[in-house]
Amino acid sequence: MRRLERTLLLKDYRQLCTLSKASFSPMLDTRGSDHARLYFDGNPPSRNILSCNRMLAAHVRNDQTPIAQDLFDQMLVKDVVSWNTMLTGLQKAKNPHGVNRCFLQMRRDGFRPSEYTISTVLNAFLGTAFNVLVSQIHALVVRLALSSSVFVGSALIKGYADIGDQIALSRVFDEIPMKDVSSSNALVSSYMELGCTLEAQRVFDVMPERNIVSWTSLVSGYINNKRINKARSVFDKMREKNVVSWTVMISGYVKNQKFMDALDLFLLMLKSRALPNHFTFSSVLDACAGCSSLILGQQVHSSILKLGTPEDVIMSTSLVDMYAKCGDIEAAFCVFGSMPRKNLVTWNSIIGGSARHGLATRALDKFERMIKCGVRPDEVTFVNVLSACGHGGMVEKGEKLFNSMKAKFGIEPNVEHYACMVDLYGRAGNLEEAEKLIQGMPFQPDVVIWVALLGACGLHSSLQLGEFAAKEIEKLRNDHPAIYSTLSKIHGERGVWDSVLEFRKIMKEKHIQKQNAGSWVESQYRIR
DNA sequence: TTAGGGTTAG
Numbered sequence: 001m002r003r004l005e006r007t008l009l010l011k012d013y014r015q016l017c018t019l020s021k022a023s024f025s026p027m028l029d030t031r032g033s034d035h036a037r038l039y040f041d042g043n044p045p046s047r048n049i050l051s052c053n054r055m056l057a058a059h060v061r062n063d064q065t066p067i068a069q070d071l072f073d074q075m076l077v078k079d080v081v082s083w084n085t086m087l088t089g090l091q092k093a094k095n096p097h098g099v100n101r102c103f104l105q106m107r108r109d110g111f112r113p114s115e116y117t118i119s120t121v122l123n124a125f126l127g128t129a130f131n132v133l134v135s136q137i138h139a140l141v142v143r144l145a146l147s148s149s150v151f152v153g154s155a156l157i158k159g160y161a162d163i164g165d166q167i168a169l170s171r172v173f174d175e176i177p178m179k180d181v182s183s184s185n186a187l188v189s190s191y192m193e194l195g196c197t198l199e200a201q202r203v204f205d206v207m208p209e210r211n212i213v214s215w216t217s218l219v220s221g222y223i224n225n226k227r228i229n230k231a232r233s234v235f236d237k238m239r240e241k242n243v244v245s246w247t248v249m250i251s252g253y254v255k256n257q258k259f260m261d262a263l264d265l266f267l268l269m270l271k272s273r274a275l276p277n278h279f280t281f282s283s284v285l286d287a288c289a290g291c292s293s294l295i296l297g298q299q300v301h302s303s304i305l306k307l308g309t310p311e312d313v314i315m316s317t318s319l320v321d322m323y324a325k326c327g328d329i330e331a332a333f334c335v336f337g338s339m340p341r342k343n344l345v346t347w348n349s350i351i352g353g354s355a356r357h358g359l360a361t362r363a364l365d366k367f368e369r370m371i372k373c374g375v376r377p378d379e380v381t382f383v384n385v386l387s388a389c390g391h392g393g394m395v396e397k398g399e400k401l402f403n404s405m406k407a408k409f410g411i412e413p414n415v416e417h418y419a420c421m422v423d424l425y426g427r428a429g430n431l432e433e434a435e436k437l438i439q440g441m442p443f444q445p446d447v448v449i450w451v452a453l454l455g456a457c458g459l460h461s462s463l464q465l466g467e468f469a470a471k472e473i474e475k476l477r478n479d480h481p482a483i484y485s486t487l488s489k490i491h492g493e494r495g496v497w498d499s500v501l502e503f504r505k506i507m508k509e510k511h512i513q514k515q516n517a518g519s520w521v522e523s524q525y526r527i528r
Numbered sequence: 529t530t531a532g533g534g535t536t537a538g
Contacts, residue, residue: 053529060530084530091531116531123532154532185533216534247535254536282536317537348538380538 053081060089078109084116091124099124100133113140115149122155126162134159135168148177154186161190185213192221212238216245223252243277251283259290276303278312285318294326313339317346324353344375352384360392379411386420390427398424415441419448426456431465447476 052075059068068089075082083106090098103121106113113121118141125131138156146152153176160169173179173187184207191200204210204218215238222231235241235249246269253262266284269276276284281304288297301319309315316339323332336342336350347370354363367385370377377385382405389398402421405411418441425434434453438445450472457466473480 050529055529057529079529081530086530088530114530119531149532151532158533180532182533187533189533211533213534218534220534242534244535249535251535277535279535286537312536314537319537321537343537345538350538352538378538384538 049075049077049079049082053079053085056082056085056089060085060092063092065089065093065095078111080111080114080117083111084114084120087117087120087124091120096124096128096130100130113144113146115146115151118146118149119151119155122152122159126158131159131162134163138168138172147175150176150178150180150183153179154183157183157186157190161193164194166191166194166196181207181209181211181214185211185217188214189217189221192217192224195225197221197225197227212240212242212245216248219245219252220248223248223255226256228252228256228258241272241274243274243280246274247277247280247283250280250287254283254286254290257290259287262287263291263296275307276309278309278315281309282312282315282318285315285322289318289322289325292326294323294328297322297326311340313341313343313346317343317349320346320353321349324349324356329353329357329359342373342375344378344381347375348378348380348384351381351388355384355388355391358391360388360394363388364394364397377409377411379414379417382411382413383416383420386417386424390420390424393428395424395428395430415443415446415449418445419452422449422452423456426453427459429456429460431456431460431462435465445472447473447480450476451480 052071056068056071056075059065059071068086072078072082072086083102087099087102087106090102099121103113103117106117118137122134122137125133134156137159141147141152141156153172156172157169160166160172169187169190173183176183184203188200188203191197191203200218200221204214207214215234219231219235219238222228222234231249231252235245238245246265250262250265250269253259253265262283266276266280266287269280281300284300285297288294288300300322304315304319316335319335320332320339323329323335332350332353336346339346347366351363351366351370354360354366363385367377367381370381382401385401386398389395389401398421402413402417405413405417418437421437422434425431425437431453434456438449438453441449450469454466454469454473457463457469
C-alpha cells in the first residue's frame with residue numbers, strides 16, 4: 001500500500017473513532033493501519049460500531065443468534081459491548097461451548113472483560129460441565145477488581161451453589177460492599193438449592209429490604225426441599241402476589257402429587273384477578289392430568305384460548321399429555337397436529353399416549369414421522385415404542401426396534417427397556433425368550449423385570465417359572481402385592497385351592513390389597 | 529448498544 005493511501009486511511013479511521021472514542025480506545029492502543037483498512041472496507045461510516053451493536057442486540061433480543069453471529073463475524077471492529085452482546089446471544093441459545101469459545105477469543109483479542117461479560121459467562125455455565133471454571137473466573141474477577149459489583153456477586157453466588165460450595169458462596173456475598181436486594185435473593189435461593197433451609201430463612205429474616213422475588217425465592221426453596229406446608233404458610237403471608245408466585249405454589253403442589261390443592265389454588269388465583277401465563281397453565285394442566293379430570297382440562301384449555309395466551313411448546317405439550325392421560329386421545333392428536341413447533345418431549349408425549357391407549361400402529365407411525373422430522377429419539381421414546389409393541393403383540397417389530405437402539409441411535413438399553421422386552425415376549429406367550437433375555441442382561445434384574453415376567457406367567461398359567469420370579473421379587477422386596485395375587489391366580493387356574501387359600505390368608509395378614517385398575521370415568525366422579 | 533435474583537412438559 002502506498003504511503004499516501006495509508007495516511008489517508010489512518011486519518012479516516014481516526015475520524016471514525018471520534019464517533020465513539022471510548023469504545024475505540026483499546027483499538028487505537030493495540031491496532032495498526034491494517035485494521036484501519038479493514039474497518040474502512042467493511043464498515044462504512046453509515047454502519048459505525050454503535051449501529052452495528054444495536055443491530056446485534058436486536059437480533060439477540062429476537063432469539064436470532066445465528067444471524068447475530070454472522071453480523072458479529074463480519075464486524076471488523078468490535079468493542080466490549082459487541083462481545084458482551086454476542087455472549088448474551090449464545091447464553092440465550094443455551095450454547096455454553098459457544099460462550100466459552102467466544103469468551104476465550106475475546107480475551108485473546110485483548111479485550112478487558114466487564115461486569116456484563118462475567119455475569120453473562122457465569123450464567124451460561126450454570127448446570128453445565130463448564131461450571132468447573134467458576135473458581136477460575138472468580139480469580140479473574142479479583143484480578144480485574146470486579147468483586148464489588150452486585151451483578152458479578154450474584155452470578156458468582158449462583159455459580160458456587162451450582163458446584164455445591166457453600167463456604168465460597170457465603171464468602172462472595174460477604175465481600176460485596178454494597179449488597180442489594182437481588183444479591184440477597186441470590187443468596188437465599190442458593191442456600192435453598194444446597195438444602196440449607198435454616199440459613200436461607202436466616203438471610204431472609206435479616207434482609208433490610210424484601211421484594212416479591214425474595215418471598216417467592218423462599219416459597220420455591222421450601223418446595224424444592226419438600227416442605228410444602230411450610231411453603232404454603234410463607235405464601236399465605238405474602239401481601240403482594242404476582243403470576244410467578246402463584247405459579248411457584250401451584251407447581252409445588254403438582255410436584256408433590258397434590259393435584260386437588262393445585263387446582264383449588266388456581267381457582268383462588270383467578271378470583272384474585274391475577275392473570276395466568278404459559279408457565280401457570282402447564283402446571284395446571286399437569287394437575288388435571290394427575291387427577292384424570294377431562295372436564296377441568298377442557299375448561300383450562302378454553303381459558304388458554306380465551307385469554308389469548310401465546311403459543312408455547314411446553315404448554316401445548318402439557319395439553320397433549322393432559323388429553324392423553326384423561327382418555328381423549330383424539331383431542332391429544334388434534335392439539336399435537338396444530339402445534340407449529342414440536343420437540344422431543346412433544347413427540348414422546350404423543351407416542352406414549354398412543355401406546356397407553358393401545359394404538360400401537362399410530363404410536364409407531366408417529367415414531368417414524370419423528371425420525372423423518374430430524375428429531376433424535378431418546379431413552380423415553382424407546383420405552384414408549386417398545387411398550388406400544390408389547391400392547392399390540394408386535395414381537396418382531398419390537399425386537400427390531402430394541403436392536404436398533406444401540407446400533408442406529410447410540411442409546412444403551414436400560415433396565416426399563418429390558419422390562420418392556422420381557423413384557424413383550426411374556427404377553428406373546430414366549431416365556432422362554434423372556435427368561436433368556438433376563439439371563440443375558442448386562443445388569444442385575446430389578447423388581448420391575450421380575451414383575452413383568454411374573455405377570456406373563458400369570459397370563460399364561462406358568463406355575464414353575466412364576467414361582468421362580470416370585471422368589472426373586474421376594475428377595476428384593478418381600479411385600480410386593482403382585483406376588484400373592486398372581487401366584488394365587490395361577491394356582492386357582494390349576495385347581496390348587498389349598499395354595500390359593502394360603503395366599504389369600506397371607507394377603508389378609510399383610511394387609512395387601514389387589515391393585516385395582518383405575519378408570520377414567522370413576523375418577524371423573526371422584527373429582528366432582 | 530450489553531448483564532443479575534423467583535415459574536412450565538414426556
